[in-house]
Amino acid sequence: xxxxxxxxxxxxxxxxxxxxxxxxxxxxxxxxxxxxxxxxxxxxxxxxxxxxxxxxxxxxxxxxxxxxxxxxxxxxxxxxxxxxxxxxxxxxxxxxxxxxxxxxxxxxxxxxxxxxxxxxxxxxxxxxxxxxxxxxxxxxxxxxxxxxxxxxxxxxxxxxxxxxxxxxxxxxxxxxxxxxxxxxxxxxxxxxxxxxxxxxxxxxxxxxxxxxxxxxxxxxxxxxxxxxxxxxxxxxxxxxxxxxxxxxxxxxxxxxxxxxxxxxxxxxxxxxxxxxxxxxxxxxxxxxxxxxxxxxxxxxxxxxxxxxxxxxxxxxxxxxxxxxxxxxxxxxxxxxxxxxxxxxxxx
Ligand SMILES: NC(=O)c1ccc[n+]([C@@H]2O[C@H](COP(=O)([O-])OP(=O)(O)OC[C@H]3O[C@@H](n4cnc5c(N)ncnc54)[C@H](OP(=O)(O)O)[C@@H]3O)[C@@H](O)[C@H]2O)c1
Numbered sequence: 001x002x003x004x005x006x007x008x009x010x011x012x013x014x015x016x017x018x019x020x021x022x023x024x025x026x027x028x029x030x031x032x033x034x035x036x037x038x039x040x041x042x043x044x045x046x047x048x049x050x051x052x053x054x055x056x057x058x059x060x061x062x063x064x065x066x067x068x069x070x071x072x073x074x075x076x077x078x079x080x081x082x083x084x085x086x087x088x089x090x091x092x093x094x095x096x097x098x099x100x101x102x103x104x105x106x107x108x109x110x111x112x113x114x115x116x117x118x119x120x121x122x123x124x125x126x127x128x129x130x131x132x133x134x135x136x137x138x139x140x141x142x143x144x145x146x147x148x149x150x151x152x153x154x155x156x157x158x159x160x161x162x163x164x165x166x167x168x169x170x171x172x173x174x175x176x177x178x179x180x181x182x183x184x185x186x187x188x189x190x191x192x193x194x195x196x197x198x199x200x201x202x203x204x205x206x207x208x209x210x211x212x213x214x215x216x217x218x219x220x221x222x223x224x225x226x227x228x229x230x231x232x233x234x235x236x237x238x239x240x241x242x243x244x245x246x247x248x249x250x251x252x253x254x255x256x257x258x259x260x261x262x263x264x265x266x267x268x269x270x271x272x273x274x275x276x277x278x279x280x281x282x283x284x285x286x287x288x289x290x291x292x293x294x295x296x297x298x299x300x301x302x303x304x305x306x307x308x309x310x311x312x313x314x315x316x317x318x319x320x321x322x323x324x325x326x327x328x329x330x331x332x333x334x335x336x337x338x339x340x341x342x343x344x345x346x347x
Contacts, residue, residue, distance in 0.1 A: 032057040036078040037064040070099040077104045081113035093117040112233040119343035128339045129180040130319040131311035136185040138310035142282040146254045169193030174224025177231030218248040226254045233260035234346030246272040252279035261287030273302045284310040
């Protein structure tokens with residue numbers, strides 16, 4: 001079941017038409033009205049949970065894309081990424097924005113898929129953490145697939161050739177970014193006997209015992225057998241991984257990008273795979289998404305691509321609803337929201 005993140009085209013066939021136009025006359029002032037851009041099955045499950053936890057709340061379906069003409073009674077927006085699949089919202093908000101919204105909860109972790117004006121109104125909180133464990137598992141699956149030559153080792157006839165498989169234990173995992181995904185992954189990797197080294201934006205020491213801090217990005221790349229990109233896409237991080245950084249990669253390195261395609265200069269990546277010391281790349285994200293037909297990354301023998309799916313699990317909807325309901329209680333109680341977005345920082 002696809003819930004959100006695999007970015008949807010604006011007003012796709014799956015976009016939910018507005019069910020009804022609400023006016024202030026038919027919405028009691030005491031009622032909390034939530035406008036949700038999520039799909040119908042997600043919204044129905046949330047309605048059932050709201051009936052238990054917040055019987056005074058009502059949820060309406062609104063189309064995804066730029067939130068327009070929201071009913072005056074709506075004080076909360078549950079929003080999906082806007083700038084996806086080639087769509088780019090304009091620099092100016094729709095007339096009336098931000099309507100009477102007092103809080104926006106988005107269902108993504110990153111802030112890169114929204115226009116600036118989206119953050120100029122009420123506070124915006126993110127779904128950071130909702131998919132960190134599934135993404136960490138995806139990364140571990142990619143590491144094992146690379147080291148154990150999956151799926152190539154499975155035999156289909158009597159011609160058995162033996163391949164020496166590389167142990168994961170004792171190798172070094174490099175993490176560019178040590179937030180919710182990075183720390184989840186570090187714990188799981190250490191349990192498998194991997195050493196972990198990281199580089200983050202701030203000088204904050206990693207809160208997972210035994211994790212080393214790299215001096216700089218070149219040190220990080222030179223130390224890692226598997227290098228995972230787990231940092232946000234911001235103006236500062238666009239093409240942070242360029243030819244110079246890739247030239248520092250440990251020979252045979254496996255690069256795994258589960259963050260955003262824009263962090264990586266894809267031409268430099270192809271060059272490093274063809275002529276440099278980079279061993280392999282597993283990419284869950286690219287720029288653009290999807291890549292155009294015939295793009296070299298589809299057919300390169302040292303690349304595996306997945307369609308921005310590492311975060312999407314059978315439990316995604318439940319995880320997002322849990323974050324939303326927790327923040328809803330905070331909103332009602334006038335307590336600080338969790339995962340508040342900081343647009344100036346970019347995450
Ligand atoms: N594939 C998917 O579907 C998917 C799903 C979820 C998230 N993501 C992407 O993954 C990113 C990370 O997610 P998260 O939940 O771990 O985010 P997070 O908890 O906000 O952590 C972000 C981390 O990146 C670090 N960082 C920021 N700028 C950096 C820089 N220039 N160099 C090195 N590190 C830097 C931050 O450093 P500090 O700790 O010092 O602040 C922090 O450790 C998100 O921003 C999103 O774009 C992708």
